[in-house]
Structure formats: C-alpha cells, structure tokens
Amino acid sequence: MITKPIHTxxxxxxxxxxxxxxxxxxxxxxxxxxxIMSVLYAIATSAMNLIIGFTGQASLAHGAFFxxxxxxxxxxxxxxxxxxxxxxxxxxxxxxxxxxxGIPALRTRGHYFAIVTLCFGVIMWILAGNWIELxxxxxxxxxxxxxxxxxxxxxxxxxxxxxxxxxxxALGFLLLTLFGLHRLIFSVFGLTxxxxxxxxxxxxxxxxxxxxxxxxxxxxxxxIAALAGxxxxxxxxxxxxxxxxxxxxxxxxxxxxxxxxxxxxGAVIGAFAIPIIMEFLQFLGxxxxxxxxxxxVVVIIFFPQGLxxxxxxxxxxxxxxxxxxxxx
Amino acid sequence: MELFLxxxxxxxxxGSTYAIVALGLTLVMGILNIPNFAHGHxxxxxxxxxxxFIGTLGLxxxxxxxxxxxxxxxxxxxxxxxxxxxxxxxxxxxxxxAAIGALIFLESLALVVWGPQGLRIPNPYPQNFELLGIxxxxxxxxxxxxxxxxxxxxxxFMKHTxxxxxxxxxxQNREGAMLNGINVNRVSAVTFAISSATAAVAASFLSPIFMxxxxxxxxxxxxxxxxxxxxxxxxxxxxxxxGYILGVIEALGGGYISAAYKDVFxxxxxxxILTVKPTGIFGKKEA
Amino acid sequence: xxxxxxxxxQFGGLTAVRDVSFDIRPGExxxxxxxxxxxxxxxxxxxxxxxxxxxxxxxxxxxxxSGRRPYQxxxxxxxxxxxxxxxxxxxxxxxxxxxxxxxxxxxxFWNTLLHTPGWKKYQAEAxxxxxxxxxxxxxxxxxxxxxxxxxxEEQKRLAIGIALVSKPKIVLLDEPTGGLIxxxxxxxxxxxxxIREQGITVxxxxxxxxxxxxxxxxxxxxxxxxxxxxxTPDEIKNNQAVIEAYLGGEIHA
Numbered sequence: 001m002i003t004k005p006i007h008t009x010x011x012x013x014x015x016x017x018x019x020x021x022x023x024x025x026x027x028x029x030x031x032x033x034x035x036i037m038s039v040l041y042a043i044a045t046s047a048m049n050l051i052i053g054f055t056g057q058a059s060l061a062h063g064a065f066f067x068x069x070x071x072x073x074x075x076x077x078x079x080x081x082x083x084x085x086x087x088x089x090x091x092x093x094x095x096x097x098x099x100x101x102g103i104p105a106l107r108t109r110g111h112y113f114a115i116v117t118l119c120f121g122v123i124m125w126i127l128a129g130n131w132i133e134l135x136x137x138x139x140x141x142x143x144x145x146x147x148x149x150x151x152x153x154x155x156x157x158x159x160x161x162x163x164x165x166x167x168x169x170a171l172g173f174l175l176l177t178l179f180g181l182h183r184l185i186f187s188v189f190g191l192t193x194x195x196x197x198x199x200x201x202x203x204x205x206x207x208x209x210x211x212x213x214x215x216x217x218x219x220x221x222x223x224i225a226a227l228a229g230x231x232x233x234x235x236x237x238x239x240x241x242x243x244x245x246x247x248x249x250x251x252x253x254x255x256x257x258x259x260x261x262x263x264x265x266g267a268v269i270g271a272f273a274i275p276i277i278m279e280f281l282q283f284l285g286x287x288x289x290x291x292x293x294x295x296x297v298v299v300i301i302f303f304p305q306g307l308x309x310x311x312x313x314x315x316x317x318x319x320x321x322x323x324x325x326x327x328x
Numbered sequence: 329m330e331l332f333l334x335x336x337x338x339x340x341x342x343g344s345t346y347a348i349v350a351l352g353l354t355l356v357m358g359i360l361n362i363p364n365f366a367h368g369h370x371x372x373x374x375x376x377x378x379x380x381f382i383g384t385l386g387l388x389x390x391x392x393x394x395x396x397x398x399x400x401x402x403x404x405x406x407x408x409x410x411x412x413x414x415x416x417x418x419x420x421x422x423x424x425x426a427a428i429g430a431l432i433f434l435e436s437l438a439l440v441v442w443g444p445q446g447l448r449i450p451n452p453y454p455q456n457f458e459l460l461g462i463x464x465x466x467x468x469x470x471x472x473x474x475x476x477x478x479x480x481x482x483x484x485f486m487k488h489t490x491x492x493x494x495x496x497x498x499x500q501n502r503e504g505a506m507l508n509g510i511n512v513n514r515v516s517a518v519t520f521a522i523s524s525a526t527a528a529v530a531a532s533f534l535s536p537i538f539m540x541x542x543x544x545x546x547x548x549x550x551x552x553x554x555x556x557x558x559x560x561x562x563x564x565x566x567x568x569x570x571g572y573i574l575g576v577i578e579a580l581g582g583g584y585i586s587a588a589y590k591d592v593f594x595x596x597x598x599x600x601i602l603t604v605k606p607t608g609i610f611g612k613k614e615a
Numbered sequence: 616x617x618x619x620x621x622x623x624x625q626f627g628g629l630t631a632v633r634d635v636s637f638d639i640r641p642g643e644x645x646x647x648x649x650x651x652x653x654x655x656x657x658x659x660x661x662x663x664x665x666x667x668x669x670x671x672x673x674x675x676x677x678x679x680x681s682g683r684r685p686y687q688x689x690x691x692x693x694x695x696x697x698x699x700x701x702x703x704x705x706x707x708x709x710x711x712x713x714x715x716x717x718x719x720x721x722x723x724f725w726n727t728l729l730h731t732p733g734w735k736k737y738q739a740e741a742x743x744x745x746x747x748x749x750x751x752x753x754x755x756x757x758x759x760x761x762x763x764x765x766x767x768e769e770q771k772r773l774a775i776g777i778a779l780v781s782k783p784k785i786v787l788l789d790e791p792t793g794g795l796i797x798x799x800x801x802x803x804x805x806x807x808x809x810i811r812e813q814g815i816t817v818x819x820x821x822x823x824x825x826x827x828x829x830x831x832x833x834x835x836x837x838x839x840x841x842x843x844x845x846x847t848p849d850e851i852k853n854n855q856a857v858i859e860a861y862l863g864g865e866i867h868a
Contacts, residue, residue: 052421056419056421058421058424101599103603104599104600104602104603105599105602107602107603108602110420111357111363111420111424112557112602114363114424115363115550115553115554115557115598116598116599116602118550118553119550119554119595119598119599120595120599122547122550122591122595123592123595123596123599126588126589126591126592127592130588130589180728183727183728183730184724184727184728187722187727187734187738188713188714188716188717188720188722188727188737188738188741189717189722189723189724189726189727190727191706191710191713191714191717192714192717194703194705194706194710195703195706195714197705198703198704198705198706199701199702199703199704201665201697201701202697202701202702202703203703203714204665204684204685204686205663205665205685205689205695205697205701206689206694206714206715206717206718206777206778206781207685207686207689207690207694207715207717207718207781208686208714208717208718209684209686210686216724220724246546250428250431250432253425253428254432257425285440286436286439286440287436287440288436289432289433289435289436289439290433290436290437290440292432293429293430293431293432293433293434293435293436294429294433295429296425296426296428296429296432297410297411297426297429297430297433300415300422300425300426300429301411301414301415301426304418304422
C-alpha cells in the first residue's frame, strides 16, 4: 500500500547488515550482554506498541505477561521439559491469561482500562513474590537451563551456549516479531486498530467489531511479550519478581514513548538506545531514573511522537526548505 | 472476638488513610479528568518531608505536620502547572504517560535523597491503652481522629465556602462551569493543592507507625484509584465510604486469610466489579 | 424496507422519544424533521444500535435489528453518518474508506498474518471499492490526502462515502449538510439524489426545510419526541400540527 522510498529501504538494509555483523565489533562480554537484553526488550516493546501505540489502549499489564513467559519457561524447563516446548507453551498460557483478563478489562475504556490492567499487573507481581512453592518467592528461580541445541537438516546441530549464538537467537525472534507486526499493521486489518484508537464510536458504526479487534491486539501483544520473557529467563538463567513487575512495564513505556509511539522503528530504537544510554549514565546511579522520569514528562508534552516522530518532522521541514530554495 | 475487634480497629485506621488519599484523588480526577497516577507518590513524599522536619531539623510533630501540608500543597500546584495543564487538550493516553513520568521522578527523588532502606519517625504518642480487650495505640487513634477532623474540615470547606462550592460544581460538570465563567485553571490549581496537601497530612499521621520507603506510594496510589472508581469519580461520599470499607475488608482478609495476599483482595475486587459494571458501582453513565 | 415500531427512549424520567413508528419504503428518500431537541438524533441512535430503546423495535425487512450491536446492524445493510462530521482524522482518505469496507471482506488476523491468497484478493477488492466510491462522491483525486487537509464539504462527502462503500441497502444521514453554505448544500443534495438513483434507500435528518421539501419523497415530523405528522412534502406543508410546531409560522418551500 504505502511503498517506502528507496533510501529508506537502503537504510533498513544497512541496519540489518549492521545487526548481523554486530558480534564482530561489540567491545566486551558485558556490553554484549546488554545488547542481547536490548534485543529482548525490543521484542517486548514492539508488542506493547501494538496495543498502546497502534490500538490506543493503555495496557499497563505488559510486564506481567513478560513475567508469565519468564516464569513459565523457568518452571517448565526446570521440570525437565525442553526449552523449545516450554517457550511456545508459556506464550500460549500468557495468551490464554490475556483472553481471560482482556474480556472483562476491555469492556472498560480509557482511564479504567489502564487502571484495571495495572491492578492485574500488581496482582501478578505479588503472586510472583509470595507463591513460594511455584515461584521461589522474592528470591526467584535460579539455574534455569539455557536453550537446548537444535538439530536442523543440512545445517547440523546448532547450540545456544555462546553469547553470539544467543544474540542471533534473540535477533531472529525480533525480526520475526517485526515481520509479523509489519504485516498486521500495514494492511486493512491493521487500519482497524488505528481506527479504534482514532474514533471508537465511528469504528463501531462502520461495522468493525471493536471489542474483538481490541482483544486480538491485546492478546497478540501479550503472546509476544511472553516470548520475550521466556527467552530472557533462559538466557539470564534466573528470574525474580522484578521480571513481572509494573516497573518493567514502565520501562517498556519509556522505551516506546522516547523512541516514538506508533512507529515500528520507534519501539526498537527506544529499546536499544535507552538501556545503552543508561549504561553510559552508570555514574549517575539512582539519579538516572530521576532524569528519565522528567524526560518522559518533557517528551510527552513537547515531542509526543518521540525520536522517530521528531526525525520525520525534521525530514519534512528539510524537504519543504529545499523546495522553497529551488523555487527561489 | 478480640482478634476481630483488633482487626476492625486496624482496618478503620488504614481506612482513614485510604479515605483521605482517595478523597484528594477523586477531586482531581473529577475536576481535571486526569488520572494522577502519582497521587500515592505525593503521599509518600509527604511522609519523607515530615521525616525531614522532625528527624533532620528536630521540629515537633505538629509544626512539622503544618509545614508538610504547606510544602506538598505548593508541590501539587507546581505539578498541575508543569505536568498536566499542557496536556489538557491532548489524547488521554498522553496524560497517563506524563503521570507515570511524574511517578518515576518522585519515587527516584525519594530514593536519591533518603535511600532505599526504611526510615522511621519517632512516635510522638507511644502510649497504649486497653479498650474492650484490645490494645489501642494513641498515635493510631490519632490517625483516625485526624482523618475525621480533616474530612469534616473539607466538608465544611466544600459546602460553605465559595471556592469549595465552585470546585464541586466543576467536578460535576466541567463544561457547564466554564460556560458560567468559572476560571477552571485556578480551580484546578487549588484542587491540586488541596489534594496533595491532604495526602501529605495522612502520611504525616501514619508515618510514626509505619516505616517510610520510596515504594510505599505506588500501592497506596493504586488502592486510591480502586476506591475512586468503585465510589464514582468525583464523588466525595463514595471516596470516604469506599476508603473505610476497603480498610476493614483488607484488615479482616489479612488477619483471617493471608497477610501476604492482603493487597490482592482489593485489586481482585476491582477487576471483578468492573467486569460486571464497566463504569464502576456509582459511575457516571458515559454519554 | 426499514420499519420503526413504537420506538421509545427514556433518560431517567425524561422521555426523549415517545412511541414513534414509520415504514421507509425501498428506493425513497425519507426525511425526519423537527425543531431542535425533538429527539431526532436519539431516534437515529436507536435505529443504528448506538442506543438501546427503552421500548419498541426496529426491523430491516423481517429481521429485527433493535438490541443488536452497531457492527451487526451494519452487516445487515444499514449504514450511517454522525451529526458532527465523524472521520478517522489521523488517517488518509483512502484508509477511511477501506476501514469501512473491511467487514465485507475476510481480512482477519490469520489471513493478514499469513498473507493467504484470499488476503491479496480481499485487499485488492477493498481498494477497488474504496476508489470506486471515492469517485462516486467526487474525492478520487484526494485519496492519498490526510483528513485535516480537506474542506468542510469534502469531509461531509467523505463521511457519506464511508457509509456508502460497503454497499448498504439503506443509509441514515444525520444532518449531512450541517454547517455548509447554500452552494455546498446544493451539491450535497445532488449527491443524495445520485445515491437514490443507485437504488439505495436514504433516510435523513435535516434542518434545512427548503432542501428537504425538494429532495424527500416522504417526511416524518417529530416534536417533543412524538411523531406529529407523516406524508409527502405537500401534505406536510399544509399540516396544521406541523405549522404550529414551527412557531405557528408558515413553512417556506
């Protein structure tokens, strides 16, 4: 439908190649670990963007669904089930919980929806901290097995024990997520998400089943968040209640807003750039969150479209300026 | 029976705090239609400011309480002006995000200044006495008396002063009030001042009993939201009644069922009730 | 075609619409008129599922539609536009049209995610229909534009286009010329005539008496929530109750 100009395509190709070659120029293991985490956050943040950015429903339970995936994989793999079974099963559980929560929650609108989902998020966080038999309480679960090797025809056995292998695994999931989201969003079906965000009564009046459409966006977002959570548990090797907390939801929200809400690239840029900026600001200690809290307020007031939106506006201005220059 | 009465007493004490905090929130939400997610964090900051006056400057309890009230009142005005007013005409999701930014800012501020470990304010009234077989701490009783006085004071202010009735008029019908020439911006600022000052006073009363921590505002803020939704946005009696009911239910649930899951009752109840009635129990009908 | 039977709506103690009945015949332009606050929009909202009637029923043919959700009513061939021009103003003209066509296609989650052969077919079909309808309402050249760049009249045309794109049997237009000047009103009137020529039944609410008298086949008049008259424009013009309702003044046609 919308065909991207050639230089945008080239830019995406360059980014893709840069991402593929990243293990060659990453300076040390520590930074590499942060990069891998950023890839996982980018998956979860892109999913959050689907429900918050494109569909306009402020779901604040996203961290809880990330947590369901993380705890699901942790518990199942420790019980001896293969990672490759545990991951989809955990994501499907998250999707099912998403349906059960979504059916009552999506009957509410605006403020109410945000508060109901936040309450659900807090309940999951409390459960993670107190259901000791299942979750290990506040200490969480340790010694989660890493993804087991897979045997592929032609390529032979692939293992995921090295950082490089885990990076490519995470990157593969990110690309798959973006591919799927791209298909959903740039289609007539995806337009119905934006229709609900833009004008729900009209969406109703033109024959869209708004409830079902919102539920699909919510459940898809939760499914993907749980996938990211499952990968996280397996790669870090441990989970604790902070992997299911509302603070995690707020972090995702910061990534989406600063990167650029309702753009596929914004969520990814936010999820990559901010954890790395946070590393560079390590010397600030707890002052970092002070800074990001204030930044969130400033950005939403003055640049509600975030970095990507700001760049787009700049691009348009340059185009207009050039046109004026030519006509002079 | 003793356990029951003890829990009811504790429930009324927590309920007093909930009622005041929810009261402030219901005014702000009713008037500005802004979900001030940071409301619980203003309460938290109130506790720390009280600590600053008592613990750091060595002032007495009552002067500290008054100073806390003034500081937080000003902070409320500042927050309305800086964070929320620029977003009045924006999509409602933007106000949420700003609120979350403010919340992160306030929580980190407490963390940076006072550290993550719990702080305690010396209890000005540590005496206990027995009544009906239960032990009653004087400071705990003071929480209840203070809350009732505050609620009564607010009631008089809302019903018998021009500013108060104006606020209530705006809470009930923003457009109508604007058409009648009411300066909604000024009303907003005053409401924010009252809302955060009362939350701060609630914190001042309660902080000699419980440890202060930067994260204590988050859960309380959420409970205040639950009360406001169930009691009806902008409804003052709804907030007061809801606050006390939640306090007692929680104390009984915590005492008889499970202390660890005491917070789950409130959040679970909200989800169940909104399932049945998506606009809250006394919620205004959406047009 | 579409029949309204004893429709009543109470808000608290207030009765906004009381016991209104009428039948709209296939292929006609049926107008509902009445002074401000006569309950016209409430009536419309009940006919399209936005409001639940307190009493009474709405039928399309033999099929009862009252009590159904708006999207189910649209799927039975009843499309509407809102009184205040209501569009998806963050999106382009063509997007607005394709969203309104979506329910006619199988463009669901799985088809879209898997890009099935059906998806390609439906996407093309949605685009074709959207462009065809845009041409019909005179906006074909504007298809790529964003809504805020359109004029008032163009926005009204687009709103009508959104109602028409999914090929309804009947369109309900709530003040399609509200806020427009005379010339623009005339052009919209011609568009409505064109819709009737296509065999689509039209039901509209209007204030502009002159326009209605020239356009409508039949008219129902509401006053204080009750139907006080129904008939051809000539019958309405000479109806005593109608003349009194309009401040005792004469209706200028």
